[in-house]
Amino acid sequence: MSASLPDLAVVYEHPEWFEPLFRALDRHGVSYVKVPLAGGSFDPAGSPAPATVVFSRVAMSSFLREPEHPIFYAQSLFEHWQGLGTRVVNASALNIDTSKARQMSLIARLGLKGPATRVAHRQADIPAAAQGLRFPVLVKADIGGAGAGITRYETPEKLAEAAGEKWCPVGVNGISLIQEYAPRRDGKVTRVETLNGKYLYALDIESPGDAFDLCPADACLVRPGAPTLTMTKANPSPEIIAAVERIAVEGGLEVGGVEYLIDERNGDVLFYDINGLSNFVANPVQVLGFDPHDTLVDWLKAIVAEEKIKRGGERAA
Template identity: 95%
Template structure:
């Protein structure tokens, strides 16, 4: 590859979400190129990566903004670049990020607790799958984002009616989750962000009523119709932090978050969402006392340096 390549390519779909990242890259003097997925094509027999290191910023909520979303395309593109020897940061998170069913399986496999969940791929099977669950239940699309496609059903009859009319939420991959609704203690959930498999920070997010759109980033908060969120720095227990770090490592999240709530009914900690795309909290210095984008960029710089050293060694050999 050419020595004149930029250090980093940031591959993304949302046109506004990553301005804080771009500003941090500029503060730290990293040469980078923006690669929006709109308009992207590639040649499987060619098409080298546009930079020494590629950073995936693919959002699962992209299907809400464009029916021709890049979720599955990005997986093929990143695998192509990886096959050519390019380091694609956080591509490993896409397998877990693209399926809430896989997320819940991972949580259970690690011996952690989540809301009781069933998975179906036909609407006709949803009522039977819900048998044995406590109502109300939530039906979720397997690929979500920004709380999309989450509907609450109070009774088995209401669920059966919706499934019979094919009104229940279905993911863009045709899969639905049926999940016991758990009331949040103090009306809040906690989002724990990780970097390179280690705890970075945590925030409590409080929302009005049962809002499920809990994206904490600047660009999310200004969207028309977005719920009013209150975000405060949180201090999870060492046990919860250790659990989140296990989820991050086993789920392949190099940069990502895990959300949990405390069930008001019995005080149990329920892990319910794994996010392979971290939109860091708005006003981070005010909320956290530091800007996590600086930590992210410093870590990316070490990866870039490692890749350059590796390529230099390959050339020398």
């Protein structure tokens, strides 16, 4: 590959979400190229990566903004570049990020608690799948983002009616999750961000009512209809941090967040979401006391340096 390649390519779908990242890259003097997925194509017999290192910023909520969303295209593109020997940061997170069903299986496999959940293949299967769950329940799309379409059903009859009329949320892959509703202690959830499998920071997010769109980043908060969120720095217990780090490592998250709530009925810690796209909190210095984008960029710079050394050694050999 040419020595004149930029150090980093940031591959993304949302046109505004990554401006804080781009500003941090500029501050640190990183040579990078922006690669929006819209309009993309590649040659399976060619199309080398556009930079020494590629950073995946693919949002699962992209299907809400564009019917021809790039989620599956990005998976094929990243696998192509990886096959050519390119380091694609966080491509490993796509397997877990693209399925809430896989997320809940991972949480259970690690011996952690989550809301009681059933996974249904078709809308017609939802009422039977929900048998034995405590109502109210939530129905979620398997591939979701920004709280996409999450709907609460108070009774089995209401759920059966919605499923019969095909009103229930389904993912773009046709899969739905039925999950026992757990009331949040103090009306909040906690989002723990990780970097390279290690704790970065945690954030308590409070929302009005049962809002499920809890993205705390700058661009999320200015969207029409977005809920008013209260965000404060959180300090999870060492046990919770250790659990989150296990989830991040086993789930292949190089950069990503894990969300949990405390069930106000019994005090259980319930992990319910694994997110491979971290936009980080708005006003980070005010909320956290530091800007996590700087930490992220320092880590990316180290990866770029490692790749250059490796490629130099391969050329010498």
